[in-house]
Amino acid sequence: MSAVIALEDVCRFYVVGDTVVHALDGITLSIEEHSFTAIMGPSGSGKSTLMALIGCLDVPTSGRIIIDGEDTAGLDEDALAWIRNRKIGFVFQHFSLLPRLNALDNAALPLLYSGVPLKKRRERAEEMLCRVGLSDRMRHRPSELSGGQKQRVAIARALVTDPQILLADEPTGALDSTTGHEVMELFHELNSEGRTIVFVTHDGSLASECGRIIPIRDGRVAL
Amino acid sequence: MMLRENVRMAFSSMAGNRLRTFLSLLGIIIGVASVVAILNLGRSASESISASFEAGGLDTVSIMPRGSARETMIFTEEFSYSLMREIDGIREVLPVVSSVANVRNGQEIEEGTQVQGVTSGFFQSNSLSLSSGSFFTALDNINRRQVVVLGSVIAEELFPAGDAAGRYITIFRRNQARSFLIAGVLEDRDASMGTTYNEAVFMPYNTYVQRFRRTDQVGTYVVKVAEGSDAIAVAEDIEVYLNEIAGSDYYRIFSPATIKEMADAVTGTFSSFLAAIAAISLVVGGIGIMNIMLVSVIERTGEIGIRKALGAAPRMIRSQFLVESVALSLSGGLIGLLLGSLLSVAAVSAAGWTLHVSPAAVVTALAFSLAIGVFFGWYPAAKASRLEPMEALQRE
Numbered sequence: 001m002s003a004v005i006a007l008e009d010v011c012r013f014y015v016v017g018d019t020v021v022h023a024l025d026g027i028t029l030s031i032e033e034h035s036f037t038a039i040m041g042p043s044g045s046g047k048s049t050l051m052a053l054i055g056c057l058d059v060p061t062s063g064r065i066i067i068d069g070e071d072t073a074g075l076d077e078d079a080l081a082w083i084r085n086r087k088i089g090f091v092f093q094h095f096s097l098l099p100r101l102n103a104l105d106n107a108a109l110p111l112l113y114s115g116v117p118l119k120k121r122r123e124r125a126e127e128m129l130c131r132v133g134l135s136d137r138m139r140h141r142p143s144e145l146s147g148g149q150k151q152r153v154a155i156a157r158a159l160v161t162d163p164q165i166l167l168a169d170e171p172t173g174a175l176d177s178t179t180g181h182e183v184m185e186l187f188h189e190l191n192s193e194g195r196t197i198v199f200v201t202h203d204g205s206l207a208s209e210c211g212r213i214i215p216i217r218d219g220r221v222a223l
Numbered sequence: 224m225m226l227r228e229n230v231r232m233a234f235s236s237m238a239g240n241r242l243r244t245f246l247s248l249l250g251i252i253i254g255v256a257s258v259v260a261i262l263n264l265g266r267s268a269s270e271s272i273s274a275s276f277e278a279g280g281l282d283t284v285s286i287m288p289r290g291s292a293r294e295t296m297i298f299t300e301e302f303s304y305s306l307m308r309e310i311d312g313i314r315e316v317l318p319v320v321s322s323v324a325n326v327r328n329g330q331e332i333e334e335g336t337q338v339q340g341v342t343s344g345f346f347q348s349n350s351l352s353l354s355s356g357s358f359f360t361a362l363d364n365i366n367r368r369q370v371v372v373l374g375s376v377i378a379e380e381l382f383p384a385g386d387a388a389g390r391y392i393t394i395f396r397r398n399q400a401r402s403f404l405i406a407g408v409l410e411d412r413d414a415s416m417g418t419t420y421n422e423a424v425f426m427p428y429n430t431y432v433q434r435f436r437r438t439d440q441v442g443t444y445v446v447k448v449a450e451g452s453d454a455i456a457v458a459e460d461i462e463v464y465l466n467e468i469a470g471s472d473y474y475r476i477f478s479p480a481t482i483k484e485m486a487d488a489v490t491g492t493f494s495s496f497l498a499a500i501a502a503i504s505l506v507v508g509g510i511g512i513m514n515i516m517l518v519s520v521i522e523r524t525g526e527i528g529i530r531k532a533l534g535a536a537p538r539m540i541r542s543q544f545l546v547e548s549v550a551l552s553l554s555g556g557l558i559g560l561l562l563g564s565l566l567s568v569a570a571v572s573a574a575g576w577t578l579h580v581s582p583a584a585v586v587t588a589l590a591f592s593l594a595i596g597v598f599f600g601w602y603p604a605a606k607a608s609r610l611e612p613m614e615a616l617q618r619e
């Protein structure tokens with residue numbers, strides 16, 4: 001198995017007023033293809049910053065990040081957007097759906113930015129919504145869906161461009177435990193189908209369901 | 224493809240907040256409506272002024288002697304011939320004399336009626352036509368016959384039964400009463416250039432001179448310009464000639480063509496001036512658009528973050544917001560165009576003109592609103608495109 005995500009001595013510093021905050025302070029790790037990894041740490045540990053960097057939503061102050069064999073250092077905004085679009089599917093804690101679009105158009109949205117024609121976008125989004133068990137909710141807007149259903153739409157959206165990596169930030173954090181378990185099951189299914197899943201959580205019991213746990217504390221990998 | 228999607232998103236976003244959309248469009252709507260109304264009104268006004276000048280005869284130059292000094296003694300009938308001789312481009316010179324008299328038929332008396340002595344060519348030259356009877360002839364003029372042609376209104380007032388032609392009227396002047404045969408009655412004709420045909424009584428020039436006048440002075444010379452000649456140039460030549468022989472104090476010259484030129488210039492300047500003021504309101508409208516777009520970018524920071532996370536490149540975000548601002552301003556422009564057109568129709572019909580749509584107004588309205596959308600939308604759109612994805616997401 002080869003590493004689909006590799007970080008080499010990654011640092012991320014913020015300047016807040018006069019002080020420099022070391023959000024990440026020299027992280028080196030690699031995540032294998034087809035793995036199910038939990039990045040676990042308490043709030044303030046730097047795990048969200050780490051997720052942003054892996055997801056190419058942010059760039060490191062120093063160090064190298066390699067996504068699917070591609071070194072992201074020095075890439076411009078357009079190239080980073082392309083990586084986010086093609087290689088990474090995001091699932092956020094609070095779903096992050098666009099309220100004015102229905103489930104189908106929400107799930108199809110990433111394909112708009114891949115330049116896929118409307119008809120194909122809808123076909124593909126339909127397929128993904130069926131995959132997550134929402135075939136009867138496609139024309140509903142987020143406000144008409146339950147929390148679990150919203151998160152399924154978000155997962156369908158993350159899958160729609162067929163990325164290698166699913167990056168989930170506390171995906172069950174806003175759900176009740178039953179629904180949370182259903183969503184976790186869905187992630188396991190997707191993993192068994194060969195998708196690499198990276199899970200960011202502070203919840204130890206959720207993390208223990210994952211194949212591997214990377215504990216983060218004070219901006220470092222805790223050993 | 225992206226454009227269609229952007230347009231769809233723009234209208235869905237506008238529809239999502241109707242009142243706010245409408246309020247932010249008000250500036251553009253009012254601006255465009257006033258530009259359209261002003262340009263349309265300006266054009267309609269100048270077209271109807273032109274029409275009234277054309278009715279008054281753009282091929283006519285009138286010369287009116289004034290004062291009683293020795294110089295005015297040159298304005299006799301002979302002057303008609305010297306004008307023809309001296310100035311190129313004149314078809315004919317029609318001397319007109321006039322005064323005010325009381326006119327009677329039985330019990331019906333019209334006081335203060337204008338009585339004009341004209342040659343028989345006068346009617347044709349002014350494109351006057353008859354509703355009954357006939358014009359008097361050149362022979363009537365030579366023989367100084369006591370015949371008249373009546374304007375439509377005075378005929379109606381003296382002969383309510385409408386049977387004026389062939390009857391007689393009495394004209395009083397200087398304590399003398401004379402009887403005139405009515406040869407014909409003119410068709411109704413709108414007053415133009417200070418000449419009212421409907422209330423006047425016309426008789427042969429020589430008859431007038433013999434019966435009513437004591438001096439040789441002619442009241443007005445109506446100069447008809449030859450076909451193919453420029454009335455304005457002829458008027459200028461006449462002016463030069465008159466200044467030589469009489470001096471500028473002793474006549475007034477009056478040419479519809481010259482006045483039309485001035486009037487056109489005035490309406491043109493006036494409407495460009497008003498349009499410039501209206502353009503200021505377009506700029507204000509543009510600032511309104513920019514304001515609402517900036518608010519929208521701030522409000523939708525989270526949405527922008529999501530879109531960026533899903534792979535939207537900066538230029539895609541920029542074009543989304545740019546399309547939205549253009550959609551806003553073009554909608555405002557279209558509503559303004561509609562409103563301005565309605566205003567023009569209302570104002571034109573109130574003024575009694577005919578509506579002449581100015582193509583420039585339509586083009587200006589749409590081009591301006593497009594330009595405003597791009598110009599004032601650019602900064603907010605650029606701002607949206609530059610947001611850091613992670614920061615934007617955190618503000619969701």
